[in-house]
Amino acid sequence: MTELEAGRARALVPVSSGAALQRYRDVLIAVIAFAVLASLPLFTGSKALLDFVIRCSAYGLFATSLNLLVGYTGLTSFGHGMFFGLGAYGFGLIMQKLGVPIPVAFVATLAITAVIAAIIGAICVRLKEIYFAFVTLAFQMLIHSTILSWASFTGGDQGLRGGIPRPTFLGINLANHIHLYVASCALLILGLLAMRQIAQSPFGYTLRMIRDNAARASFLGIDVWRAKLTVFVLAALFAAMGGMVMALFVSGAYPEFAYWTISGEAIFINMLGGVSTFLGPMVGTVLLLLLNDTVTRFTEYHGIVLGVVILFFALGLRKGLLDFVAEWFARRRKTGEGR
């Protein structure tokens, strides 16, 4: 071991205890965030605000799960929306056809998504860059076409009709707007916390190493294919959670949930919020939904406004909003230290 390496090894010791501290800090932040969100109905009677948070939960889980692939592993999936759709349809169909309790349908949907994601992932993660992107897109179109064609089962292009039954479980009645709101917040916070743990775990750092140099990771003894497949399945599970929240919000599932445009929206959210910070996609979600909701109130030419915003982020900032803010703070701190 060279002197330099020895120095680095010593520096690692406080890092590991720091990681434990950070984990507690994350849990604390999650608890506070949940408490703040869950107490919101006590201060405001605005149903629109609660609706907004429910939609943020659905899209936030979905977009952050895509960031596990794009930002942390370097796998740009164009077909991630298929798992959002699978979550919505799986949950809706199980509730409509089997009438099981909601937690059972929730777990069953995750199990089905995991199996399908493992099969699709096993084929896709062998491929690199644009090939990976396009094969995931192809699978998404396959699932979308299946939903459209299998009309007797999925309702075809008219979607799952007749509403999703929501029997009360453990005193939670998801037909009640406030209960649905609190449950969505809980799923969002739990989902984000779980994804944060994944990102900060040794596995998360393995993913970063694969993103930066897959060949090097492979030489260091890491099974790159297995790691990529694992994160692909994990990301699919969180996307499916987002889909389930959306299905509960609209009380149905529609083919648009599995269409390529929904994957495009998630990529756009990541571009808006930034991919190098964990909460970037969440910030992007809030930004996109706010923009969408505000602009569509005033004009039907919302496409032009959103286009200009994309151009501003792509050409002006050249990164997502949170990336920009984080870098600005880092620069400021450096200048402060230099003084």
Add this chain to the structure above:
Amino acid sequence: MTRTRTPGISRRSTLALMGAGAMTFAAPWVARAQAKTIKIGMPTILSGRVAQLGTSSRNAVMLEVEKVNAAGGLAGRQIEMVVRDSKGQPQEAARVARELVNTDGCELLLDGEASSGSFAVHEVARDLGVLCIHTCSEASSLTADPKQHIPNAFRCVRQGIHDSIVGGSYAAAISKAKGLKKWATCSPDYAYGRDTTGEFTLYLKRFAPDVEIISESWPKLFQPDYTEVVTKILQAKPQALYSCLWGGDLTSYIDQANIYAMFGQMEVFAVNMADYTALTVVKNLPKGIHSGNRYIKTFPTTPENAAWGDAYKAKYNEYPTNWSWQNATAVMFLAEAAKKANSADGKKLAEVLKGLTIKCPFGADGTVTMRGDDHTLVGYAIGWGTTIPQEPYVPEVKAGDWKTIFELEAEWKKSKGYT
């Protein structure tokens, strides 16, 4: 101590005067509160490929709302429309509908959504209990399926099953007269295309049992190139062709099929042809295409219908669409229901709307009815005719018989397990 009454205004008089003053100043407020505007929310498709239909829906609604407002409003309350774009996405339609009610304070909803969007708005109406009139979705199951039934939702739209029954019987009569036994179909590959084609051929075969379908083509929705479909049909050499392509797909198809002179080789039945959006866009509209009426100002052949079509054209410089007349009818229903109920309250309006018959320029006999048992529109003008390349485009339309429609619709509902 003795109390002496001081001269001047007594306390009682002062109080009375203050009361009277307060009443005088408050009267306009009270009156305004009673006559305050009623907001009606309308999610519809104002961007993307079918934006033209959404815009024509909004136009028709505004045309009628102006009339209602000029006549004193909805039970004395002026209507204020809040129209928002849903981009044709069901999750947006649901979001917009909820926002219209929860944030904008809309008391009624006109749902200008097609297909899946209408089912999403239907769930919002189920959840919020607000009165909702669907004005664009032709999917029969929206009102025929008892699982969909809610007391506060109505549908003021033509229906796929009605069109199929009338189209089937019309086509069968021509089949028999001209000996058309070999048929081909060409319809868009999604639920509407497959369902409508299935129902049309079902009734065609019922009225003309010796008809045989020898070729089926299912081009994708919004497909740009129809060459392979046209050549497939030409190779099969059918005597007649049925299609429920619509809008831009239908006009592209006709333009491309014209190159192969297809329309001279077979009788063509295109249910969605007789709509100005298609009729005025096709480069060389072939003579003799059979079509169901969508909206055409010459059918029903009444001065009221012609006047309505002309008024729309004068205001917006384009002809109305099929969605236009349906949306206009919905506003007419609301106005009449408010008169009957003497209220603009959603629940009271819903009670009155059930089974309500109103005078309407688009009625087969000058009236249309909101059928009570399934909350859907019946009695509207429905028929088939053949095209000519210039106005009036479809000079003669053979009207469908509502008695037959009701009989066969009841059978169809039974076969689907709806009754």
